[in-house]
Amino acid sequence: MKKVLLISIILFIIFMLSACSSDSVPEGTAPPMEPEGQEQAVDVAAAIGKGGCGACHVIPGIAGAAGAIGPDLSTISTVAEGYLKSGEYIGEAGQAEEFIYESLVNPDAFIPTECPGGHCQEGLMPANLGEVLSDGELEAITAYLAGLPESAAEIAQQPDAAAAAAAGEAPQLTETEWADATQIFFDRCAGCHGVLRKGATGPALTPDKTLEKGTIALSSIIYNGTPRGMPDWGKQGVLTEEQAGLMAKFVQNEPPQPPEMSLEQMMATWEVFVDPRDRPDEPQHERDWENFFAVTLRDAGQVAIIDGDTYEVVNLVNTGYAVHISRMSATGRYVYTIGRDGKLALIDLWMEVPDKVAEVQTCYDARSVEVSKYVGEEGDFSDRYAVVGCYWPPHFVIMDGETLEPFKIVSTRSYTYDTEEYHPEPRVASIVASHFKPEWIVNVKETGQVWLVDYVDPDNPSIKMIKAERFLHDGGWDSTKRYFLVAANQANTIAVIDALEGDLEALVDTPKTPHPGRGANWIDPEYGPVWSTSHLGEGSLIAIGTDPEENAEHAWKVVRDIPLLGGGSLFVKTHPNSQWIWADHVLSSDEAIQRTICVIAKENPTETHKCWEAADYGRAVHFEYNKQGTEVWVSIWGTADQPGKTGEMVIYDDATLEEIARIPDLVTPTGKFNVYNTVEDVY
Numbered sequence: 001m002k003k004v005l006l007i008s009i010i011l012f013i014i015f016m017l018s019a020c021s022s023d024s025v026p027e028g029t030a031p032p033m034e035p036e037g038q039e040q041a042v043d044v045a046a047a048i049g050k051g052g053c054g055a056c057h058v059i060p061g062i063a064g065a066a067g068a069i070g071p072d073l074s075t076i077s078t079v080a081e082g083y084l085k086s087g088e089y090i091g092e093a094g095q096a097e098e099f100i101y102e103s104l105v106n107p108d109a110f111i112p113t114e115c116p117g118g119h120c121q122e123g124l125m126p127a128n129l130g131e132v133l134s135d136g137e138l139e140a141i142t143a144y145l146a147g148l149p150e151s152a153a154e155i156a157q158q159p160d161a162a163a164a165a166a167a168g169e170a171p172q173l174t175e176t177e178w179a180d181a182t183q184i185f186f187d188r189c190a191g192c193h194g195v196l197r198k199g200a201t202g203p204a205l206t207p208d209k210t211l212e213k214g215t216i217a218l219s220s221i222i223y224n225g226t227p228r229g230m231p232d233w234g235k236q237g238v239l240t241e242e243q244a245g246l247m248a249k250f251v252q253n254e255p256p257q258p259p260e261m262s263l264e265q266m267m268a269t270w271e272v273f274v275d276p277r278d279r280p281d282e283p284q285h286e287r288d289w290e291n292f293f294a295v296t297l298r299d300a301g302q303v304a305i306i307d308g309d310t311y312e313v314v315n316l317v318n319t320g321y322a323v324h325i326s327r328m329s330a331t332g333r334y335v336y337t338i339g340r341d342g343k344l345a346l347i348d349l350w351m352e353v354p355d356k357v358a359e360v361q362t363c364y365d366a367r368s369v370e371v372s373k374y375v376g377e378e379g380d381f382s383d384r385y386a387v388v389g390c391y392w393p394p395h396f397v398i399m400d401g402e403t404l405e406p407f408k409i410v411s412t413r414s415y416t417y418d419t420e421e422y423h424p425e426p427r428v429a430s431i432v433a434s435h436f437k438p439e440w441i442v443n444v445k446e447t448g449q450v451w452l453v454d455y456v457d458p459d460n461p462s463i464k465m466i467k468a469e470r471f472l473h474d475g476g477w478d479s480t481k482r483y484f485l486v487a488a489n490q491a492n493t494i495a496v497i498d499a500l501e502g503d504l505e506a507l508v509d510t511p512k513t514p515h516p517g518r519g520a521n522w523i524d525p526e527y528g529p530v531w532s533t534s535h536l537g538e539g540s541l542i543a544i545g546t547d548p549e550e551n552a553e554h555a556w557k558v559v560r561d562i563p564l565l566g567g568g569s570l571f572v573k574t575h576p577n578s579q580w581i582w583a584d585h586v587l588s589s590d591e592a593i594q595r596t597i598c599v600i601a602k603e604n605p606t607e608t609h610k611c612w613e614a615a616d617y618g619r620a621v622h623f624e625y626n627k628q629g630t631e632v633w634v635s636i637w638g639t640a641d642q643p644g645k646t647g648e649m650v651i652y653d654d655a656t657l658e659e660i661a662r663i664p665d666l667v668t669p670t671g672k673f674n675v676y677n678t679v680e681d682v683y
């Protein structure tokens, strides 16, 4: 029984260490995903206190844990590995974490030799911790001890960080250290914790929370990750031990107030390379531009425009830092690409060689962009406006769709939907354009509000605020494009917005941490029209009924829960003509599973039909269909500085699942967006 529990705990720890971004996200990438429910949090210091461990052991980072009866636990992981290899070990553990766990629940399974007074005594360590502590507490202590940095013993000799914390003193940083730490925080941490560190996908990191943890515990967490989903930045080789220590000190200080951005500052970055009057009236090439793909080359800061018929890279366009996504104008002629630095690039697909015709920076940190798509009684808004959703400053910016001239900034700072508390950093997550009304659906993460923004008079936009759920992230339309389904991923909820009525239709409970991308619409043989998402926190692909008219009994209910190979899935995809639903496992901690993709047959949606590794390196991420719905493109997200393994695109025949082609040597390709499918919201 204990063994089964132990294995599940180890698997859980291994998975969660990777969940926020995962342990082998290629070097040079900004912090990817994501989370684990904050409700899972266990206060390690409290658990160690409850177990009374500090009375007998030295435990770095735990105030008062300076006992001299049992072994010093500063380097317990290394010591455990030594025992396991020594031949003297007689317990049942196979690796260091198991050894630590076994020592907690069955201390006499093996009596160590390392007690301060010599060989430890049988029966000295209380054998009741398995009863005194909950599974979660045992798991948290195991992970904490296993994760202590190698330098913990040395740091433990330094002046007591806990005492400094008790006195409310944050460690000092030099000016250079402060500048370095601020940049590292922006690159690696702000995506999950927020620039002001108020917490979102990751917990709050303000001094009232961090000072009591102290430098050692924080460095350990930063270096080794946590079972709650914090990436193991040190083990991944992204941060050195010194940098982890620097960040541990940094987060005990008040966060620096990042700058705001005015319209004047945006205008200073605005450039039009080809005036709209000088742009072609018709395509200047023979290619089927509606079957072009805009492919994010994340770490190259570029977007590749690839011909979906010939697989030729038509152009590589320089865009923003850590490029994120592209969306197309309503006519499809323009591509809008947003980088994490808030730089928006406009690409004209009708040019002889499609290229950038304008750019602007509307914030310092952004994730989303959308266009005006409505054509109807209230006017023709196709290609008229674009809107960028920012993480910092927390605002969205409306601009001219053909020139990118920004003209309206709307702050999203407001009050949380439930407790009505002021939030200084409510970030803009996904934005979609309604097909029914001249409106954008703007999802505000931290306040849990969905804003319906009417753009008929964008200088004076009217906004309806809908209460939904906190930490809204990504989502997509149902097949009728009336309902927008958006993941409140930290709340394990999908919020359904009725774009026609302009209200919240439903909140649907899901497995842990739904992450749909835009989701997948298909007809279930038993339940009718459904929309699917997979999950980061569990190996599960669900189907939610989306037809309140004809299949009311299944509407807004999870009607299927189909097992995947594990958690860490970010994207699913299908096409109305396809018999499959595709799913990835990008953020799995298992290297083979990271590049394994699966298909589920719509006619038998109870299990995966087939799973296979799409490459022998990197991660397989995100799917897109060609315009005809006959081929599926999958990115292999490699490492920018490893020639031959930087990444590629794999193309499959959707009917046979046979590989048709590879487009090699792309630099860290991730998202890709087919012009026709993006305009029409086909997924």
Ligand code: DHE
Residues within 6 Å of the ligand: 030, 031, 032, 033, 034, 190, 191, 192, 296, 298, 323, 324, 325, 367, 368, 369, 428, 429, 430, 431, 432, 473, 474, 475, 517, 518, 570, 621, 622, 670, 671, 672
């Ligand atoms: Fe994304 C969509 C935010 C990390 C690839 N990502 C989105 C959206 C948001 C978001 C809000 C929805 C945009 C919309 O529809 O308007 N992404 C974030 C983050 O905050 C996060 C978690 C961490 C960060 O600091 O950036 C993050 N995202 C990633 C990645 O690491 C991914 C896997 C690789 C990459 O290129 O950055 C990644 N995100 C994507 C993709 C989409 C996306 C491909 C669009 C999916 C689609 O089919 O439309």
